[in-house]
Amino acid sequence: MDCWHCRRTAVGTCRFCGRGVCEDHANTKPFVLELFRANESMKALVVEDALFCGACKPRPAPVDLPELDV
Ligand SMILES: [Zn+2]
Numbered sequence: 001m002d003c004w005h006c007r008r009t010a011v012g013t014c015r016f017c018g019r020g021v022c023e024d025h026a027n028t029k030p031f032v033l034e035l036f037r038a039n040e041s042m043k044a045l046v047v048e049d050a051l052f053c054g055a056c057k058p059r060p061a062p063v064d065l066p067e068l069d070v
């Protein structure tokens with residue numbers, strides 16, 4: 001797999017979109033692994049330095065999918 005930005009060999013895959021990134025273009029970004037309820041408030045389990053390609057635009061919060069609510 002090659003880097004999305006410069007076509008060099010990728011060292012990893014963006015956690016958010018799956019694009020490949022080389023070490024020069026690898027960024028990190030907090031990634032919400034899981035949401036859970038604790039004491040009546042919602043908490044998020046976050047990976048602080050998930051690999052991020054810098055090309056995609058992940059939303060800061062999960063998007064509601066009401067049509068999947070059955
Ligand atoms: Zn690159």
Ligand SMILES: [Zn+2]
Binds near residue numbers: 016
């Ligand atoms: Zn990405």
